[in-house]
Amino acid sequence: MSALPDGTRLLHIGPHKTGTTAIQAALHRGRDRLETLGVHFAAGETAHPITAVMAAVGQTLPVESKDGGAARWRALVEEVEESTARMVVLSSEFFSEAPPANIRSIVDALGADRVHVVITLRPVSRILASQWQQYMQNRPMVTYDDALDYPGWLRRILENPTRRDVTPSFWKRHRHDELVRTWVAAVGPERVTVVVVDENDRRMLIRSFEELLGIEEGTLDPGDLGANRSLTLQEVQMLRALNVRWLQEGLSAADYTRYVRFGAVRVLQERTPRATEEKLLTPDWAVERVSRIGAGMAAVIAGSGARVMGDLAVLGEPSAARDVGENTRDVTVAPEVLARFAAGLIAALARTPAAPPGGARTPGELEARLRREQEVRAVEGDLDRLRRRVAHLNRELAHLRTVEECSRADLLGEVARRVARRVVGPLRRGRRPRVI
Amino acid sequence: VPSTGFSTAEPDESSVRYLRALDEVLAEVADMDDPTVRDLRGRVAATGVAATSGALTPERAGEAAFGVIEAAFAFTREPPTDPARREAAERLLAERDRLRAELDLRRADPRSVPRTGARSLLRAALGRRR
Numbered sequence: 001m002s003a004l005p006d007g008t009r010l011l012h013i014g015p016h017k018t019g020t021t022a023i024q025a026a027l028h029r030g031r032d033r034l035e036t037l038g039v040h041f042a043a044g045e046t047a048h049p050i051t052a053v054m055a056a057v058g059q060t061l062p063v064e065s066k067d068g069g070a071a072r073w074r075a076l077v078e079e080v081e082e083s084t085a086r087m088v089v090l091s092s093e094f095f096s097e098a099p100p101a102n103i104r105s106i107v108d109a110l111g112a113d114r115v116h117v118v119i120t121l122r123p124v125s126r127i128l129a130s131q132w133q134q135y136m137q138n139r140p141m142v143t144y145d146d147a148l149d150y151p152g153w154l155r156r157i158l159e160n161p162t163r164r165d166v167t168p169s170f171w172k173r174h175r176h177d178e179l180v181r182t183w184v185a186a187v188g189p190e191r192v193t194v195v196v197v198d199e200n201d202r203r204m205l206i207r208s209f210e211e212l213l214g215i216e217e218g219t220l221d222p223g224d225l226g227a228n229r230s231l232t233l234q235e236v237q238m239l240r241a242l243n244v245r246w247l248q249e250g251l252s253a254a255d256y257t258r259y260v261r262f263g264a265v266r267v268l269q270e271r272t273p274r275a276t277e278e279k280l281l282t283p284d285w286a287v288e289r290v291s292r293i294g295a296g297m298a299a300v301i302a303g304s305g306a307r308v309m310g311d312l313a314v315l316g317e318p319s320a321a322r323d324v325g326e327n328t329r330d331v332t333v334a335p336e337v338l339a340r341f342a343a344g345l346i347a348a349l350a351r352t353p354a355a356p357p358g359g360a361r362t363p364g365e366l367e368a369r370l371r372r373e374q375e376v377r378a379v380e381g382d383l384d385r386l387r388r389r390v391a392h393l394n395r396e397l398a399h400l401r402t403v404e405e406c407s408r409a410d411l412l413g414e415v416a417r418r419v420a421r422r423v424v425g426p427l428r429r430g431r432r433p434r435v436i
Numbered sequence: 437v438p439s440t441g442f443s444t445a446e447p448d449e450s451s452v453r454y455l456r457a458l459d460e461v462l463a464e465v466a467d468m469d470d471p472t473v474r475d476l477r478g479r480v481a482a483t484g485v486a487a488t489s490g491a492l493t494p495e496r497a498g499e500a501a502f503g504v505i506e507a508a509f510a511f512t513r514e515p516p517t518d519p520a521r522r523e524a525a526e527r528l529l530a531e532r533d534r535l536r537a538e539l540d541l542r543r544a545d546p547r548s549v550p551r552t553g554a555r556s557l558l559r560a561a562l563g564r565r566r
Contacts, residue, residue, distance in 0.1 A: 339457035
């Protein structure tokens, strides 16, 4: 398998739970080294430009405004256009959720004749548990009938995969044959590479990217591959209980995203669970069923014309599954697990700044209240300064009238001030004045 | 109201472990000198014994975690030490926000004076009696 040609814009579309975080972290960590090798990692200053890509696929993160995301996507496209590197890489699993119309505009924006799509795949049996616990931490607003538990969710998505009434994004992301077919239709089979992750060789994914980018093996540092670990059984059950309460109280998705998903859960994931700690287990029946689906998907992908790195057969192999079985019913949460989660929440809440949020973003109720409270506490000690600020704004507002609202004298006064500025200013600097 | 309200419950092994771990992790992930961190930590610790004594089922743990969110709401409803001062601060901030919004609107108006050229201003002035 050879490197992609110079000029390529490598578009890694995930999908979710296929090692995307590891790839993005490695590209981000190695961005300076990559530049010297002629590869630009387009992601702004981040490892994953999530809000930009969500806007490109027609979605909005609850903590971001629609306009804010669109502006970030435009900035990302500009970053790609302005790069003079021999190859540019973009990576986001959210590209895999793009509807056909958005795929067209994404490919056009990045240059249809230069885009090469990379799709990373794992057996869906290895994805199920991880994806469910991710849904649990994404937002509590998933419209479950009765906050389905893991086995209940498995039944709903596996017994009739075409129904898609629960977590519809699951099969949008993980009907891997449809994903490959859709992107092959958009860019042509010669512009699509499928990388099937080798579960027994954790460096294989990174190595595949090094190969595609034409850089020496070992250039990209995979870092701590456990950093984005899945939640354990006690962690996810505690989170699910919090979600139920969150929904009962009618709190917002924006607050959840800010304080729980990107706050407490991140701190929780920094803990290293003991080897004996119970993981979320996938029952045998679900592994068998999803492996049959996987085998069918592998056959379609093999016939798609896309080039394949790795072994497609593992997608349908039941033995590829890990953590198979039935979970115990009596789960208890260790006090240290709860403490870490609570501390993560406190830290995220306390980081709420005093200033109102920028842009057109509407904060959640809790964030808005915390921002205002922080601000009130900050200004209470110096009310005179705030009074001066209000007076200044009042003066500024008084000058900001429409032409219609001004009298003849006001208008002549304004013209005179502008003339004076144009004459006096340059004269003071020893230059020739400019007049209207 | 969650079951994490103030209680006279005696600390047991579970709650002692919880409170100790809470402080350890907070020292690691938050600025302990931050008054908001200290305030929230105090509120959470005050309810922590009742919330975490005995076996922690996922439901009890989720409830205790939600107690942190309730503590944050309570923090925003804290009675002021100087009500007059607080009222003045709130009034001035509301006035500032109103003025800012008004300014943004006016600045965006193409008929505003700053967005009108000097020649147009002069023409408007000359075409007007007063």
